[in-house]
Amino acid sequence: MDPSSFDEPQPEAVTPTAERVRDADRTRADILDVATTEFSEQGYAGARVDEIAAKTRTTKRMIYYYFQSKENLYLAALERAYEMIRASEREVDVQGLGPREAIRRLAELTFDHHESHPHFIRLVTIENIHGAKHIAKSESLPGLADPVLEVLSEILRSGRAEGEFRDDVDALDVHMMISAFCVFRTANRHTFKAIFDRDMLDPRYRAHYRTMLGDMVLDYLTAR
Amino acid sequence: MDPSSFDEPQPEAVTPTAERVRDADRTRADILDVATTEFSEQGYAGARVDEIAAKTRTTKRMIYYYFQSKENLYLAALERAYEMIRASEREVDVQGLGPREAIRRLAELTFDHHESHPHFIRLVTIENIHGAKHIAKSESLPGLADPVLEVLSEILRSGRAEGEFRDDVDALDVHMMISAFCVFRTANRHTFKAIFDRDMLDPRYRAHYRTMLGDMVLDYLTAR
DNA sequence: CTACGTATTAACTAGTTAGTTAAGTACAGC
DNA sequence: GCTGTACTTAACTAACTAGTTAATACGTAG
Structure with a gap:
Protein backbone atom coordinates (compact mmCIF):
# COMPACT_ATOMS: atom_id res chain seq x y z
CA MET A 1 0.00 0.00 0.00
CA VAL A 14 -10.87 26.59 -12.37
CA THR A 15 -11.36 26.94 -16.11
CA PRO A 16 -12.96 30.29 -16.86
CA THR A 17 -15.50 29.77 -19.60
CA ALA A 18 -18.73 31.41 -20.61
CA GLU A 19 -20.32 28.25 -21.91
CA ARG A 20 -22.36 26.04 -19.69
CA VAL A 21 -21.31 22.42 -19.94
CA SER A 69 -29.70 19.75 2.55
CA LYS A 70 -26.61 20.84 4.39
CA GLU A 71 -26.88 17.81 6.61
CA ASN A 72 -27.04 15.40 3.69
CA LEU A 73 -24.02 17.02 2.15
CA TYR A 74 -22.12 16.66 5.39
CA LEU A 75 -23.22 13.06 5.68
CA ALA A 76 -22.07 12.34 2.13
CA ALA A 77 -18.66 13.79 2.95
CA LEU A 78 -18.48 11.73 6.12
CA GLU A 79 -19.48 8.49 4.39
CA ARG A 80 -16.88 9.08 1.73
CA ALA A 81 -14.26 9.65 4.42
CA TYR A 82 -15.03 6.34 6.03
CA GLU A 83 -15.19 4.50 2.73
CA MET A 84 -11.83 5.81 1.65
CA ILE A 85 -10.19 4.86 4.91
CA ARG A 86 -11.77 1.42 4.73
CA ALA A 87 -10.76 0.90 1.11
CA SER A 88 -7.14 1.65 1.95
CA GLU A 89 -7.23 -0.66 4.92
CA ARG A 90 -8.56 -3.48 2.78
CA GLU A 91 -5.19 -3.35 1.05
CA VAL A 92 -3.22 -3.95 4.21
CA ASP A 93 -0.96 -6.83 3.36
CA VAL A 94 0.76 -8.74 6.11
CA GLN A 95 0.93 -12.03 4.26
CA GLY A 96 3.99 -14.07 5.01
CA LEU A 97 4.95 -12.06 8.11
CA GLY A 98 5.28 -13.45 11.60
CA PRO A 99 2.91 -12.04 14.23
CA ARG A 100 5.45 -9.52 15.56
CA GLU A 101 6.32 -8.19 12.13
CA ALA A 102 2.69 -8.21 11.11
CA ILE A 103 1.50 -6.14 14.05
CA ARG A 104 4.23 -3.62 13.56
CA ARG A 105 3.49 -3.42 9.84
CA LEU A 106 -0.19 -2.94 10.50
CA ALA A 107 0.41 -0.25 13.14
CA GLU A 108 2.76 1.63 10.84
CA LEU A 109 0.46 1.44 7.84
CA THR A 110 -2.41 2.67 10.00
CA PHE A 111 -0.17 5.54 11.07
CA ASP A 112 0.63 6.31 7.43
CA HIS A 113 -2.85 6.52 6.15
CA HIS A 114 -4.11 8.48 9.13
CA GLU A 115 -1.38 10.95 8.35
CA SER A 116 -2.42 11.00 4.68
CA HIS A 117 -5.99 11.95 5.46
CA PRO A 118 -6.07 14.73 8.03
CA HIS A 119 -9.36 15.99 6.66
CA PHE A 120 -11.00 12.67 7.26
CA ILE A 121 -9.63 12.41 10.79
CA ARG A 122 -11.03 15.82 11.56
CA LEU A 123 -14.40 14.92 10.07
CA VAL A 124 -14.67 11.95 12.40
CA THR A 125 -13.74 14.18 15.32
CA ILE A 126 -16.39 16.69 14.30
CA GLU A 127 -18.99 13.96 14.01
CA ASN A 128 -18.21 13.02 17.61
CA ILE A 129 -18.95 16.59 18.69
CA HIS A 130 -22.39 15.98 17.22
CA GLY A 131 -22.75 12.70 19.07
CA ALA A 132 -22.55 10.60 15.89
CA LYS A 133 -26.14 11.54 15.20
CA HIS A 134 -25.52 12.18 11.52
CA ILE A 135 -23.63 8.97 10.75
CA ALA A 136 -26.40 7.14 12.60
CA LYS A 137 -28.65 8.10 9.69
CA SER A 138 -26.30 6.61 7.16
CA GLU A 139 -27.63 3.65 5.27
CA SER A 140 -24.06 2.54 4.71
CA LEU A 141 -23.30 2.43 8.45
CA PRO A 142 -23.41 -1.37 8.69
CA GLY A 143 -20.64 -1.56 6.09
CA LEU A 144 -18.31 0.83 7.87
CA ALA A 145 -16.95 -1.69 10.32
CA ASP A 146 -13.25 -1.86 9.93
CA PRO A 147 -12.01 -4.71 7.73
CA VAL A 148 -8.64 -4.40 9.41
CA LEU A 149 -10.26 -5.90 12.49
CA GLU A 150 -10.27 -9.28 10.80
CA VAL A 151 -6.63 -8.94 9.91
CA LEU A 152 -5.89 -7.94 13.49
CA SER A 153 -7.81 -10.89 14.89
CA GLU A 154 -5.82 -13.26 12.75
CA ILE A 155 -2.53 -11.69 13.83
CA LEU A 156 -3.52 -11.94 17.49
CA ARG A 157 -4.60 -15.53 17.09
CA SER A 158 -1.36 -16.39 15.38
CA GLY A 159 0.70 -14.57 17.99
CA ARG A 160 -1.06 -16.39 20.79
CA ALA A 161 -0.65 -19.76 19.07
CA GLU A 162 3.09 -19.10 19.08
CA GLY A 163 2.99 -18.10 22.73
CA GLU A 164 4.17 -14.60 21.90
CA PHE A 165 1.14 -12.41 22.56
CA ARG A 166 -0.93 -11.71 25.64
CA ASP A 167 -4.48 -12.95 25.58
CA ASP A 168 -6.38 -10.44 27.75
CA VAL A 169 -7.21 -8.02 24.91
CA ASP A 170 -9.24 -8.40 21.75
CA ALA A 171 -8.73 -7.04 18.25
CA LEU A 172 -10.93 -4.04 18.92
CA ASP A 173 -8.81 -3.10 21.97
CA VAL A 174 -5.67 -3.12 19.86
CA HIS A 175 -7.41 -1.20 17.11
CA MET A 176 -8.47 1.38 19.70
CA MET A 177 -4.94 1.69 21.02
CA ILE A 178 -3.50 2.26 17.56
CA SER A 179 -6.28 4.62 16.51
CA ALA A 180 -5.99 6.68 19.68
CA PHE A 181 -2.34 7.41 18.97
CA CYS A 182 -2.86 8.16 15.28
CA VAL A 183 -6.00 10.25 15.75
CA PHE A 184 -4.61 12.25 18.67
CA ARG A 185 -1.62 13.30 16.63
CA THR A 186 -3.90 15.01 14.11
CA ALA A 187 -6.98 15.84 16.15
CA ASN A 188 -5.16 17.49 19.07
CA ARG A 189 -2.30 18.88 17.09
CA HIS A 190 -3.08 22.56 17.48
CA THR A 191 -3.65 22.82 21.24
CA PHE A 192 -0.70 20.48 21.84
CA LYS A 193 1.54 22.77 19.84
CA ALA A 194 0.15 25.91 21.47
CA ILE A 195 0.84 24.61 24.95
CA PHE A 196 3.89 22.40 24.54
CA ASP A 197 5.43 24.06 21.50
CA ARG A 198 5.68 20.72 19.70
CA ASP A 199 3.84 20.12 16.44
CA MET A 200 3.15 16.40 16.38
CA LEU A 201 2.76 16.52 12.59
CA ASP A 202 6.13 18.16 12.04
CA PRO A 203 8.06 15.89 9.62
CA ARG A 204 11.03 15.96 12.00
CA TYR A 205 9.08 13.84 14.47
CA ARG A 206 7.42 11.52 11.99
CA ALA A 207 9.85 8.64 12.17
CA HIS A 208 10.06 8.92 15.93
CA TYR A 209 6.30 8.74 16.42
CA ARG A 210 5.95 5.97 13.85
CA THR A 211 8.51 3.84 15.65
CA MET A 212 7.06 4.75 19.00
CA LEU A 213 3.63 3.51 17.91
CA GLY A 214 4.98 0.22 16.63
CA ASP A 215 7.06 -0.31 19.78
CA MET A 216 4.17 0.61 22.03
CA VAL A 217 1.77 -1.91 20.50
CA LEU A 218 4.35 -4.64 20.18
CA ASP A 219 5.76 -4.17 23.69
CA TYR A 220 2.27 -4.27 25.09
CA LEU A 221 1.26 -7.43 23.23
CA THR A 222 4.49 -9.27 24.00
CA ALA A 223 4.83 -8.26 27.64
CA ARG A 224 5.06 -10.96 30.30
CA MET B 1 -6.53 12.64 44.73
CA VAL B 14 -33.52 27.67 39.82
CA THR B 15 -35.19 29.74 42.56
CA PRO B 16 -38.27 31.43 41.13
CA THR B 17 -38.48 34.93 42.58
CA ALA B 18 -39.81 38.28 41.44
CA GLU B 19 -37.13 40.32 43.22
CA ARG B 20 -33.92 41.18 41.58
CA VAL B 21 -30.98 40.10 43.72
CA SER B 69 -18.50 38.66 23.18
CA LYS B 70 -19.31 35.07 22.34
CA GLU B 71 -15.66 34.44 21.68
CA ASN B 72 -14.54 35.81 25.03
CA LEU B 73 -17.12 33.65 26.76
CA TYR B 74 -15.85 30.59 24.94
CA LEU B 75 -12.28 31.50 25.78
CA ALA B 76 -13.16 31.93 29.46
CA ALA B 77 -14.72 28.47 29.46
CA LEU B 78 -11.68 27.02 27.76
CA GLU B 79 -9.24 28.65 30.16
CA ARG B 80 -11.20 27.38 33.10
CA ALA B 81 -11.14 23.88 31.63
CA TYR B 82 -7.39 23.95 31.39
CA GLU B 83 -6.94 25.46 34.82
CA MET B 84 -9.12 22.84 36.44
CA ILE B 85 -7.27 20.01 34.76
CA ARG B 86 -3.95 21.53 35.74
CA ALA B 87 -5.03 22.12 39.34
CA SER B 88 -5.99 18.48 39.70
CA GLU B 89 -2.76 17.34 38.16
CA ARG B 90 -0.79 19.42 40.60
CA GLU B 91 -2.14 17.09 43.25
CA VAL B 92 -0.72 13.97 41.65
CA ASP B 93 1.18 12.29 44.41
CA VAL B 94 3.69 9.57 43.57
CA GLN B 95 5.94 10.19 46.51
CA GLY B 96 7.56 7.11 47.93
CA LEU B 97 6.77 4.94 44.90
CA GLY B 98 9.31 3.21 42.73
CA PRO B 99 9.42 4.27 39.07
CA ARG B 100 7.21 1.41 37.88
CA GLU B 101 4.55 2.02 40.48
CA ALA B 102 4.80 5.76 39.96
CA ILE B 103 4.24 5.60 36.21
CA ARG B 104 1.27 3.30 36.60
CA ARG B 105 -0.19 5.53 39.31
CA LEU B 106 0.25 8.59 37.17
CA ALA B 107 -1.29 6.94 34.12
CA GLU B 108 -4.26 5.75 36.11
CA LEU B 109 -4.84 9.10 37.81
CA THR B 110 -4.66 10.80 34.43
CA PHE B 111 -7.24 8.31 33.19
CA ASP B 112 -9.45 9.08 36.18
CA HIS B 113 -9.56 12.79 35.83
CA HIS B 114 -9.98 12.69 32.07
CA GLU B 115 -12.99 10.51 32.75
CA SER B 116 -14.26 12.96 35.34
CA HIS B 117 -14.20 15.90 32.95
CA PRO B 118 -15.75 14.90 29.65
CA HIS B 119 -16.87 18.46 29.00
CA PHE B 120 -13.35 19.71 29.24
CA ILE B 121 -11.99 16.99 26.97
CA ARG B 122 -14.57 17.94 24.38
CA LEU B 123 -13.75 21.64 24.71
CA VAL B 124 -10.12 20.93 23.93
CA THR B 125 -11.19 18.87 20.94
CA ILE B 126 -13.41 21.67 19.73
CA GLU B 127 -10.61 24.17 20.12
CA ASN B 128 -8.52 21.97 17.83
CA ILE B 129 -11.23 22.18 15.18
CA HIS B 130 -10.65 25.92 15.33
CA GLY B 131 -6.92 25.51 15.03
CA ALA B 132 -6.24 26.66 18.60
CA LYS B 133 -6.78 30.21 17.42
CA HIS B 134 -8.86 31.18 20.41
CA ILE B 135 -6.57 29.79 23.11
CA ALA B 136 -3.73 31.58 21.29
CA LYS B 137 -5.34 34.81 22.46
CA SER B 138 -5.35 33.72 26.06
CA GLU B 139 -3.15 35.72 28.35
CA SER B 140 -2.95 32.71 30.64
CA LEU B 141 -1.55 30.47 27.88
CA PRO B 142 2.03 30.50 29.20
CA GLY B 143 0.77 29.05 32.49
CA LEU B 144 -1.12 26.17 30.89
CA ALA B 145 1.87 23.92 30.43
CA ASP B 146 1.25 20.72 32.23
CA PRO B 147 2.80 20.53 35.70
CA VAL B 148 2.57 16.77 35.47
CA LEU B 149 5.40 16.95 32.94
CA GLU B 150 7.85 17.69 35.72
CA VAL B 151 6.58 14.74 37.71
CA LEU B 152 6.89 12.58 34.63
CA SER B 153 10.43 13.75 33.95
CA GLU B 154 11.44 12.85 37.46
CA ILE B 155 9.87 9.40 37.18
CA LEU B 156 11.65 8.77 33.88
CA ARG B 157 14.95 9.95 35.30
CA SER B 158 14.52 7.70 38.29
CA GLY B 159 13.52 4.73 36.16
CA ARG B 160 16.55 5.17 33.96
CA ALA B 161 18.86 5.53 36.91
CA GLU B 162 17.64 2.13 38.08
CA GLY B 163 18.12 0.71 34.60
CA GLU B 164 14.41 -0.05 34.25
CA PHE B 165 13.21 2.42 31.65
CA ARG B 166 14.11 3.04 28.02
CA ASP B 167 15.82 6.28 27.25
CA ASP B 168 14.67 7.10 23.70
CA VAL B 169 11.54 9.02 24.71
CA ASP B 170 11.05 12.19 26.70
CA ALA B 171 8.39 13.17 29.24
CA LEU B 172 6.27 14.88 26.60
CA ASP B 173 6.21 11.70 24.49
CA VAL B 174 4.91 9.71 27.44
CA HIS B 175 2.41 12.41 28.25
CA MET B 176 1.23 12.29 24.63
CA MET B 177 0.85 8.54 24.76
CA ILE B 178 -1.23 8.66 27.92
CA SER B 179 -3.30 11.60 26.76
CA ALA B 180 -4.02 10.02 23.39
CA PHE B 181 -5.57 6.99 25.07
CA CYS B 182 -7.57 8.99 27.60
CA VAL B 183 -8.76 11.64 25.15
CA PHE B 184 -9.71 9.15 22.44
CA ARG B 185 -11.94 7.27 24.84
CA THR B 186 -14.06 10.40 25.33
CA ALA B 187 -13.52 12.35 22.14
CA ASN B 188 -14.23 9.46 19.73
CA ARG B 189 -16.71 7.68 21.88
CA HIS B 190 -19.77 8.20 19.72
CA THR B 191 -18.51 7.16 16.30
CA PHE B 192 -16.66 4.25 17.89
CA LYS B 193 -19.88 3.02 19.43
CA ALA B 194 -21.85 3.61 16.25
CA ILE B 195 -19.47 1.53 14.19
CA PHE B 196 -18.13 -1.06 16.60
CA ASP B 197 -21.05 -1.21 19.00
CA ARG B 198 -18.75 -0.68 21.98
CA ASP B 199 -19.11 2.35 24.22
CA MET B 200 -15.66 3.04 25.55
CA LEU B 201 -17.13 4.96 28.49
CA ASP B 202 -19.40 2.10 29.55
CA PRO B 203 -18.58 1.36 33.22
CA ARG B 204 -18.24 -2.32 32.35
CA TYR B 205 -15.05 -1.56 30.44
CA ARG B 206 -13.60 1.00 32.80
CA ALA B 207 -11.31 -1.27 34.79
CA HIS B 208 -10.19 -3.04 31.65
CA TYR B 209 -9.20 0.19 29.91
CA ARG B 210 -7.59 1.60 33.04
CA THR B 211 -5.41 -1.49 33.41
CA MET B 212 -4.73 -1.56 29.70
CA LEU B 213 -3.43 2.01 29.83
CA GLY B 214 -1.14 1.34 32.77
CA ASP B 215 0.17 -1.85 31.15
CA MET B 216 0.67 -0.17 27.82
CA VAL B 217 2.79 2.65 29.22
CA LEU B 218 4.73 0.44 31.61
CA ASP B 219 5.38 -2.30 29.04
CA TYR B 220 6.60 0.30 26.60
CA LEU B 221 8.92 1.99 29.07
CA THR B 222 10.35 -1.24 30.43
CA ALA B 223 10.76 -3.07 27.13
CA ARG B 224 14.19 -4.37 26.17
C1' DC C 1 -32.46 60.24 52.46
C1' DT C 2 -29.92 61.17 48.08
C1' DA C 3 -26.67 60.29 44.55
C1' DC C 4 -24.13 57.46 41.86
C1' DG C 5 -22.11 53.50 39.90
C1' DT C 6 -22.80 48.92 38.93
C1' DA C 7 -25.75 45.17 37.91
C1' DT C 8 -29.91 43.80 35.64
C1' DT C 9 -34.03 43.33 32.52
C1' DA C 10 -36.48 44.08 28.18
C1' DA C 11 -36.79 45.18 23.58
C1' DC C 12 -34.65 46.13 19.28
C1' DT C 13 -31.62 45.54 14.87
C1' DA C 14 -28.55 44.88 10.78
C1' DG C 15 -26.58 41.25 8.80
C1' DT C 16 -26.44 36.30 7.98
C1' DT C 17 -28.25 31.71 7.11
C1' DA C 18 -30.28 27.50 5.05
C1' DG C 19 -33.42 26.87 2.02
C1' DT C 20 -36.80 28.24 -1.92
C1' DT C 21 -38.79 30.14 -6.20
C1' DA C 22 -38.33 31.37 -10.85
C1' DA C 23 -36.18 31.29 -15.11
C1' DG C 24 -32.87 29.52 -18.46
C1' DT C 25 -30.67 25.87 -21.17
C1' DA C 26 -28.25 21.56 -22.53
C1' DC C 27 -29.14 17.34 -24.37
C1' DA C 28 -31.34 13.10 -25.81
C1' DG C 29 -35.10 10.95 -28.05
C1' DC C 30 -38.30 11.07 -31.63
C1' DG D 1 -37.04 20.71 -35.56
C1' DC D 2 -39.78 19.90 -31.32
C1' DT D 3 -40.47 18.28 -26.68
C1' DG D 4 -39.51 16.94 -22.16
C1' DT D 5 -36.42 16.40 -18.57
C1' DA D 6 -32.42 17.02 -16.01
C1' DC D 7 -29.04 20.30 -15.00
C1' DT D 8 -27.92 25.08 -14.09
C1' DT D 9 -28.02 30.10 -12.81
C1' DA D 10 -29.96 34.06 -10.41
C1' DA D 11 -32.68 36.19 -7.18
C1' DC D 12 -35.52 35.96 -3.19
C1' DT D 13 -37.07 34.99 1.83
C1' DA D 14 -38.44 33.84 6.64
C1' DA D 15 -36.06 32.87 10.45
C1' DC D 16 -32.04 33.26 13.04
C1' DT D 17 -27.83 35.41 15.02
C1' DA D 18 -24.51 38.15 17.74
C1' DG D 19 -24.69 42.23 19.36
C1' DT D 20 -26.92 46.95 20.87
C1' DT D 21 -29.92 50.55 22.96
C1' DA D 22 -32.85 52.02 26.54
C1' DA D 23 -34.77 51.70 30.88
C1' DT D 24 -34.82 49.99 35.63
C1' DA D 25 -33.16 49.19 40.18
C1' DC D 26 -29.92 47.46 43.76
C1' DG D 27 -26.52 48.55 47.14
C1' DT D 28 -23.43 51.53 49.31
C1' DA D 29 -21.25 55.80 50.71
C1' DG D 30 -21.96 60.11 52.52
Missing part, protein backbone atom coordinates in the same frame (compact mmCIF):
# COMPACT_ATOMS: atom_id res chain seq x y z
CA ASP A 2 1.39 3.34 -1.02
CA PRO A 3 0.13 6.30 1.06
CA SER A 4 0.82 8.74 -1.73
CA SER A 5 -1.87 7.11 -3.86
CA PHE A 6 -4.54 8.32 -1.46
CA ASP A 7 -4.71 12.02 -1.86
CA GLU A 8 -6.83 14.49 -0.06
CA PRO A 9 -9.66 15.94 -2.13
CA GLN A 10 -8.24 18.63 -4.35
CA PRO A 11 -10.61 21.00 -6.11
CA GLU A 12 -9.88 20.95 -9.83
CA ALA A 13 -8.32 23.98 -11.43
CA ARG A 22 -23.44 19.85 -18.18
CA ASP A 23 -21.55 17.17 -16.32
CA ALA A 24 -23.50 15.91 -13.37
CA ASP A 25 -20.73 13.67 -12.01
CA ARG A 26 -18.15 16.41 -12.17
CA THR A 27 -20.42 18.98 -10.53
CA ARG A 28 -21.38 16.56 -7.81
CA ALA A 29 -17.76 15.60 -7.13
CA ASP A 30 -16.68 19.22 -7.12
CA ILE A 31 -19.28 20.07 -4.49
CA LEU A 32 -18.32 17.07 -2.38
CA ASP A 33 -14.59 17.87 -2.53
CA VAL A 34 -15.09 21.47 -1.50
CA ALA A 35 -17.56 20.48 1.20
CA THR A 36 -15.17 17.92 2.68
CA THR A 37 -12.49 20.54 3.09
CA GLU A 38 -14.87 23.18 4.38
CA PHE A 39 -16.57 20.91 6.92
CA SER A 40 -13.22 19.58 8.14
CA GLU A 41 -11.91 23.11 8.65
CA GLN A 42 -14.97 24.85 10.02
CA GLY A 43 -16.92 21.97 11.53
CA TYR A 44 -20.49 21.12 10.61
CA ALA A 45 -22.10 24.11 12.34
CA GLY A 46 -19.41 26.54 11.27
CA ALA A 47 -19.33 25.66 7.58
CA ARG A 48 -21.53 27.83 5.37
CA VAL A 49 -23.44 26.55 2.37
CA ASP A 50 -22.92 29.87 0.60
CA GLU A 51 -19.19 29.62 1.19
CA ILE A 52 -19.05 26.04 -0.08
CA ALA A 53 -20.99 27.08 -3.16
CA ALA A 54 -18.72 30.05 -3.76
CA LYS A 55 -15.71 27.74 -3.78
CA THR A 56 -17.24 25.37 -6.31
CA ARG A 57 -17.68 26.00 -9.99
CA THR A 58 -21.42 26.02 -9.63
CA THR A 59 -24.14 27.59 -7.51
CA LYS A 60 -25.81 26.90 -4.23
CA ARG A 61 -28.89 25.64 -6.00
CA MET A 62 -26.96 22.61 -7.21
CA ILE A 63 -26.00 21.71 -3.68
CA TYR A 64 -29.66 21.34 -2.86
CA TYR A 65 -30.33 19.70 -6.17
CA TYR A 66 -27.77 16.94 -5.56
CA PHE A 67 -27.71 16.74 -1.80
CA GLN A 68 -31.08 18.15 -0.60
CA ASP B 2 -10.21 11.82 44.70
CA PRO B 3 -11.89 12.08 41.29
CA SER B 4 -15.29 12.71 42.81
CA SER B 5 -14.11 16.02 44.25
CA PHE B 6 -13.84 17.44 40.75
CA ASP B 7 -17.35 17.78 39.49
CA GLU B 8 -18.50 18.95 36.16
CA PRO B 9 -20.11 22.37 36.22
CA GLN B 10 -23.66 22.01 37.49
CA PRO B 11 -26.07 24.90 37.08
CA GLU B 12 -27.57 25.77 40.45
CA ALA B 13 -31.19 25.02 41.14
CA ARG B 22 -27.60 41.32 42.63
CA ASP B 23 -24.74 38.90 42.97
CA ALA B 24 -22.15 39.50 40.33
CA ASP B 25 -20.01 36.46 41.15
CA ARG B 26 -22.98 34.13 41.09
CA THR B 27 -24.32 35.53 37.84
CA ARG B 28 -20.93 35.33 36.21
CA ALA B 29 -20.37 31.74 37.41
CA ASP B 30 -23.85 30.73 36.32
CA ILE B 31 -23.18 32.02 32.81
CA LEU B 32 -19.81 30.31 32.66
CA ASP B 33 -21.20 26.96 33.85
CA VAL B 34 -24.00 26.96 31.31
CA ALA B 35 -21.66 28.11 28.55
CA THR B 36 -19.16 25.37 29.29
CA THR B 37 -21.83 22.73 28.88
CA GLU B 38 -23.34 24.33 25.81
CA PHE B 39 -20.04 24.86 24.01
CA SER B 40 -18.92 21.32 24.81
CA GLU B 41 -22.16 19.88 23.42
CA GLN B 42 -22.70 22.10 20.41
CA GLY B 43 -19.17 23.27 19.63
CA TYR B 44 -18.17 26.90 19.38
CA ALA B 45 -19.96 27.63 16.10
CA GLY B 46 -23.02 25.59 17.01
CA ALA B 47 -23.65 27.04 20.44
CA ARG B 48 -26.12 29.93 20.53
CA VAL B 49 -25.78 32.92 22.82
CA ASP B 50 -29.56 33.13 23.10
CA GLU B 51 -29.69 29.49 24.15
CA ILE B 52 -26.95 29.93 26.73
CA ALA B 53 -28.76 32.95 28.12
CA ALA B 54 -32.07 31.10 28.25
CA LYS B 55 -30.45 28.37 30.36
CA THR B 56 -29.03 30.84 32.87
CA ARG B 57 -30.96 32.73 35.48
CA THR B 58 -30.22 36.00 33.79
CA THR B 59 -30.41 37.62 30.38
CA LYS B 60 -28.26 37.78 27.29
CA ARG B 61 -27.28 41.34 28.13
CA MET B 62 -25.32 40.10 31.12
CA ILE B 63 -23.28 37.79 28.92
CA TYR B 64 -22.06 40.82 27.03
CA TYR B 65 -21.74 42.80 30.23
CA TYR B 66 -19.39 40.26 31.80
CA PHE B 67 -17.74 38.66 28.78
CA GLN B 68 -18.06 41.24 25.94
